[in-house]
Amino acid sequence: MNDTVPPPGLALRGAAAGSSVIREALALTARPEVISFAGGLPASELIDTDGIRAAYDHVLSHSPHRALQYSLTEGDPELREAVAARLARGGLTTGPDRLLVTTGSQQALFLLTSVLLDPGDTVLVEDPTYLAALQCFLRAGVRAVPVPTDADGIDVDALPRLVAEHRPKAIYLVPTFQNPTGHTLPADRRAALARFAARHGLWIVEDDPYGELRFRGERLPWIAQLPDAADRTVLLGSFSKILAPGMRLGWLHAPAEVRRACAVAKQSLDLHTSAVDQAAAARYLAVRDLDAHLARCRTAYAERCAALLDALDAVLPAGSSCSRPDGGMFVWVRLPDGYDAVELLPRAVEHDVAFVPGAPFFAGEGDRATLRMSFAAHDPVVIAKGVERLAPLLG
Incomplete structure (x- = not known):
């Protein structure tokens, strides 16, 4: 007689969190012959492996006990000094005490959600927005309400109605080379958003993993450096796209109260981010020229973006549209009504090419005619070949 009792089921937040469509797409494209435009991966061949190897060799040779021991929750002091210096050069005067190093900027978003938002709270997001942010909010029991967007990003004029209706606590956005669309919020809208948040008592979470990958046009100020938003904006950054994603290093810059609360929350997660990686x-x-490295990356990404746009222009059916970003890694495509990118993906993989369907990036009803393509990981010849494989499916 079997008298065992099964264990309880998953917690509601665990059961509610679905798998990432991006991870599933990457799994589908594991075969080396597949040309994948799916993942937001920096170009592997552009990673400065020699410089990174030398950096690890140095810290393990000269300060192994510091690098391999427990460290500060707030992060390596030298790394925070370096990040603060880069922020200052970009126009955000700050110091290391305003920074918290995280295990990728995804952890920073998780920490912020836990300290700023309670289950049942509402956050406004771009429509579409970063998929992992939607998953983070869902897991925390936070309701994400979409704000309409256009080719210049979030529609600030739509905010009064949404705030009156939903009473959000925060606005989350990727204002520069947005994931998934590649759009960039203009300076006037950044200023209007800052003023609006100040008048209505809202937090702003400004996610900026791609800002240093601009290959065309002039740099725009962070929302965090605007006077109206300085006391209410948390700026997220990452080394994944500019140094190496495998190091899993991100950071958040926040008002003191928020940074302290995030540090306490981080202590319960992992105590601190990897000391040796920091x-x-x-x-x-300290010793390599990151700006020179980024200049090489920007040149390559500009060529790859142009190659993808040229190839798409030649094969997309009439009535299609695609974004034309000034930096970052992504092009957003909308096919004519009647196309379904979700259904198209398995057929594309059969043709040894892949992309990410756009529908999961929407907080509301997804637009199934959309898809995201990343140009960063392939050279122009491979990009042209990949789009050529996709072309028969678009006829």
């Missing part, structure tokens, strides 16, 4: 990054920033 030490290596700090060493790299």
Whole structure:
């Protein structure tokens, strides 16, 4: 007789969190012959492996006990000094005490959600927006309400109605080379958003993993550096797209109260981000020319973006549209009504090419005619070949 009792089921937040369509797409494209435009991966061949290797060699040779021991929750002091210096050069005067190093900027978003938002609270998001942010909010029991967007990003004029109706606590956005669309919020809208948040008592979460990958046009100010928003904006950054994603290093810059609360929350997660990875990054920033490295990346990404747009222009059916970003990694495509990118993906993989369907990036009803394509990981010849494989499916 079997008298065992099964264990309880998953917690509601665990059961509610679905798998990432991006991870599933990457799994589908594991075969080396597949040309994948799916993942937001930086170009592997552009990673400065020699410089990174030398940085690890140095810290393990000269300060192994510091690099391999427990460290500060707030992060390596030298790394925070280096990040603060880069922010200051970009126009955000600050210091290391305003920074918290995180295990990727995804952890920073998780921490912020836990300290700023309670279950049942509402956050406004771009429509479409970063898929992992939607998953983070869902897991926390936070309701994400979409704000309409156009080719210049979030529609600030739509905010009064949405705030009156939903009473949100925060606005989350990726204002520069947005994921998934590649759009960039203009300076006048950034200023209007800052003024609006100040008048209505809203937090702003400004996610900026791609800002240093501009290959055309002039740099725009962070929302965090605008006077109206300085006391209410949390700026998220990452080394994944500019140094190496495998190091899993991100950071958040926040008002003191928020940074302290995030540090306490982080202590319960992982105590601190990998000390050896932080030490290596700090060493790299001290002795290598990151700006020269980024200049090479920008040149390559400009060529790859142009190659993808040229190839798409030749094969997309009439009535299609695609974004034309000034930086970052992504092009957003909308096919004519009647096309379904979700259904198209398995057929594309059969043709050894892949993309990410756009529908999961929407907080509301997804537009199934949309898809996201990343140009960063392939050279122009491979990009042209990949779009050529996709072309028969679009006829």
